Amino acid sequence: MDNRQTKNRSMKANVVLNVIKQCCAVGFPLVTFPYVSRILGDTGYGQYSFSNSIINYFLLIAALGISTYAVREGSKIRENPEKIDRFCCEAFSINVVSMVISYALLIAVLLFSQKLQSYSTLILIQSISIFLVTMGTDWVNTIYEDYTYITIRYIVIQLIGLIAIFLFVRSKDDVVIYTIIMALTYSGGNILNYFYIKRYVKVKFTWKMNLKKHLLPMLILFASAISILIYVNSDITMLGVFYPDNVVGVYSVSSKVYGILKQLLNAIVVVSIPRLAYLHQNDSEKYILTLTKVLDTVMSVLLPGICGVFVLSKEIIFIVSGAEYVSGAVALSILTFATFFAILGGYLNNCVLLINNGEKEVLTGTTLAAVANVLLNFIIIPRFGINGAAFTTLIAELAACGFYVVRKNKYSEYKLKFTRSIIAALIEGIVVIGVCLVCKMLISSVWLCTISSIGVSILLYIPVLYFVEPSALKEITGFIGNIFRRVIRKS
Numbered sequence: 001m002d003n004r005q006t007k008n009r010s011m012k013a014n015v016v017l018n019v020i021k022q023c024c025a026v027g028f029p030l031v032t033f034p035y036v037s038r039i040l041g042d043t044g045y046g047q048y049s050f051s052n053s054i055i056n057y058f059l060l061i062a063a064l065g066i067s068t069y070a071v072r073e074g075s076k077i078r079e080n081p082e083k084i085d086r087f088c089c090e091a092f093s094i095n096v097v098s099m100v101i102s103y104a105l106l107i108a109v110l111l112f113s114q115k116l117q118s119y120s121t122l123i124l125i126q127s128i129s130i131f132l133v134t135m136g137t138d139w140v141n142t143i144y145e146d147y148t149y150i151t152i153r154y155i156v157i158q159l160i161g162l163i164a165i166f167l168f169v170r171s172k173d174d175v176v177i178y179t180i181i182m183a184l185t186y187s188g189g190n191i192l193n194y195f196y197i198k199r200y201v202k203v204k205f206t207w208k209m210n211l212k213k214h215l216l217p218m219l220i221l222f223a224s225a226i227s228i229l230i231y232v233n234s235d236i237t238m239l240g241v242f243y244p245d246n247v248v249g250v251y252s253v254s255s256k257v258y259g260i261l262k263q264l265l266n267a268i269v270v271v272s273i274p275r276l277a278y279l280h281q282n283d284s285e286k287y288i289l290t291l292t293k294v295l296d297t298v299m300s301v302l303l304p305g306i307c308g309v310f311v312l313s314k315e316i317i318f319i320v321s322g323a324e325y326v327s328g329a330v331a332l333s334i335l336t337f338a339t340f341f342a343i344l345g346g347y348l349n350n351c352v353l354l355i356n357n358g359e360k361e362v363l364t365g366t367t368l369a370a371v372a373n374v375l376l377n378f379i380i381i382p383r384f385g386i387n388g389a390a391f392t393t394l395i396a397e398l399a400a401c402g403f404y405v406v407r408k409n410k411y412s413e414y415k416l417k418f419t420r421s422i423i424a425a426l427i428e429g430i431v432v433i434g435v436c437l438v439c440k441m442l443i444s445s446v447w448l449c450t451i452s453s454i455g456v457s458i459l460l461y462i463p464v465l466y467f468v469e470p471s472a473l474k475e476i477t478g479f480i481g482n483i484f485r486r487v488i489r490k491s
Contacts, residue, residue: 020151028158029260032165036178037253037321044175046249050240051122051179053233055106055129060229062102062130065221066095067139069214074143084143088201092137093209094218099134103127115241125179129187136190140197149196153189161185224363230370231396235389238377243385251386253321254313254328258335258393261309265343268298269350280355291351296421302343303422306336307429308457311436315450327386334390338397345401352408361407369400428464432457 037045070091077083106127110120141150164181168174197203236255240248276294279287309316313336314329345365353361373396380388405416436453443449 020155024155024158025263028162029256032162033256034320036165036169037249037325039169039171040175040178040249041172042246042249042253042324043244044172044178044249045252046240046245046247047119047122047175048179048182049236049252050245050248051119052126052182053236053240054116054119055123055126056229056233058102058106058127059130059133060222060226061105062095062099062134063222063225064095064098065218065223065225066091066098067142068221068225069218070139071142074139078143085202088137088140088203089206090209090214091139092203093206094211094214095134095137096205097209099130102130106130121176122179125176126183128183132187132190136187136193137197137203138190138193140200140203141193144200146200153192157185157189220363224366227363227366227370231366231373231393231400234370234374234377235381235393238381239386239389242382247386250325250328251331251389253317253325254332254335254386254390257309257316257320257332258339261305261336261339262342262346265298265302265305265339266346268301269294269343269347276351276355292417292419294351295347295416296419298343298347299422300425302340303425303429304432304457304461306339307432308436308453309333309339310336311433311440312450312453315440315446318446319450331386331390334387334394338390338394341394341397341401345397345404348401348404348408353404358407358410361404361410365400365403365407368403369396372396372399424464428457428461431460431464435460 040048070088074084074087074091077087106123110116110123116123138150141147161181161184164185165178168181169178236248236252239251276287276290279290310333313332314326317325317329317332349362349365352358373392376392376395377389380392384391432453435456439449439453439456443452
C-alpha cells in the first residue's frame, strides 16, 4: 500500500468522523434542551442564558482568532519539528496573554456593573472555560488531523454531561449545578488535551512571541468572529439588561429552536463545499451547475420547513419546552423569516464568496449585520421586548444576505435563478400552511396535530414536485444521496 492510499483512507475516515461529530453536536441539545427548559423554568433558564451570553464575549477576547490562524499556518509546517514547536509556543503564549487580558476585563466589568453582580456566580463558573480552552490548545489536534481523538473525546464528554444533567439537575434551584455541568461539558476535555498534545509538539510559554508576524492576521480573524458573535448573541444580552430573567428564558427557547433549525438546514450547504471548491478549480461550468442544484435542494427543504414552523410555532415551543414558554411563539414566527435569509446568506457566503476568495466581503457583511443588530436592539428591545429582539435578528440577517447578493457579482458569474424546483417548493410551502391550519382546527392534541401536519405535508410534496417539475424529485433526491455518499466515500 503506497502513501497516497494511506493518506486517502485517513482523509475518508476524517470526513466520516466529522460527520459523526456534527450529528452529535445537533443531537445533544435536542435531547437535553426540552428537559432542562422544563426543569429550570423560564427564570432559571433565563439566568443561565444571559450569563452565558456575557461570558461568550470574554471567551472570544481570549480566543483572539488564534485557533483558526494556528490551524491555517501550523498545517503548512507540521512536518518540520523545529518550526512547528516554535510556532506552537508562540501561538500558545499569545493566547495566554489574551486570556489574562480577558480575565482582567471580566473582573473589571463585574466590579463596576451593578446589573451583572447578581449573575457573578454563574458568570465566574462559566469563566473556567476561558482557562481550559486556552490551556488545552485544541488546535494542535486539528493541525495534525487527529479527528479520531477529537471525535471520541467529544462524544465521551457529551455523554458524561448528558448523564450528569439527568442525574443532578432535578429542580428550579439547580441552575448553578447545570452551569457547572455545561461549563465542564464545553471545555472539560481540554484538561486531557493538555497532556495528549505532547505526542505532537512541545508547548511552553515564551516571551518571544513574534507579535509582528502573528498579531495582525489574528486580529483580522478576531474582527470577523466578534462581528458574528455580536449579531448572534446581542439580542439575548440586551434582553437581559432591559427585562427580567423569565423574559430572557422565554426568548432563549425561541432562539434555540431557530438555531437548531439553521444548523440542520446549513448541513446541506456545508457538505457541498468541498465538492464545489474542487469544481471551481477544475470545471467552472459544472461548478455553476452544481451551485444551482445545491440551491434547489436547500430551498426544497427550507421553504416548506419555515412555513410549517411559522404556523406551528406555538405547538413546537409547547412540545420542546412546555406551556411556560409559549409566549415566545410570535418571536419564533418572526425568526422563521430570519431563517430564510440566514440560510441563503450562508449559501452565498460559503459556496460563492469564500470559494472565490471573497473573505473581505464576508467580513464586511457580518460587520454590517452586527452594527445593524446592535443599533436596532437599543431602539426596539426596550419597547417591544422579545418580539423586538426577533425582529432585529430578522433585519440583521436580511442586511447580511442582501449585501452578499449584491457583492457576489464581483467574484462570480453565477446568477440566482428562479427554477421550477423552487416554484414547486413555494407551492409546497402554501400547501404546508393549509395542512397545518386544517390540522390545528380538527385535532386538539398538540402532539398529534404536529405529527399529522408533518406527515401529510411530506406525502403531498411528492405529487407537487412531480407535476411542477417531473425531473425535480429524482434530481433532488439523487443529489442529496450523492452528497452523503461523497462525504463517506471521497476525500
